[in-house]
Amino acid sequence: MSGGKIIPIVAAGDQAVRDDLHVAMEAAVRAAGAQLNAALNPVLRRIATLDARVDRLERQRDNPRKD
Numbered sequence: 001m002s003g004g005k006i007i008p009i010v011a012a013g014d015q016a017v018r019d020d021l022h023v024a025m026e027a028a029v030r031a032a033g034a035q036l037n038a039a040l041n042p043v044l045r046r047i048a049t050l051d052a053r054v055d056r057l058e059r060q061r062d063n064p065r066k067d
Helices: 015-062
Strands: none
Touching: none
16 A cells, blocks of 8 residues: 555534444454453463473572481
8 A cells, every 4th residue: 555545534614423433443453452351361360370480490400408
């Protein structure tokens, strides 16, 4: 699309329609964000669990028990 004009979706004078479109787009982005957050939460929890396990194993390695 080099050199082409951008054709406005809504006429410049129709502010109400543009506002409605803006509100709908914001709602769609919020919904997508919520879905992404829900999908990532279990992954992030697992990463945190593994990170804590690595930290514990590194401490054990660096400070072995002297029985």
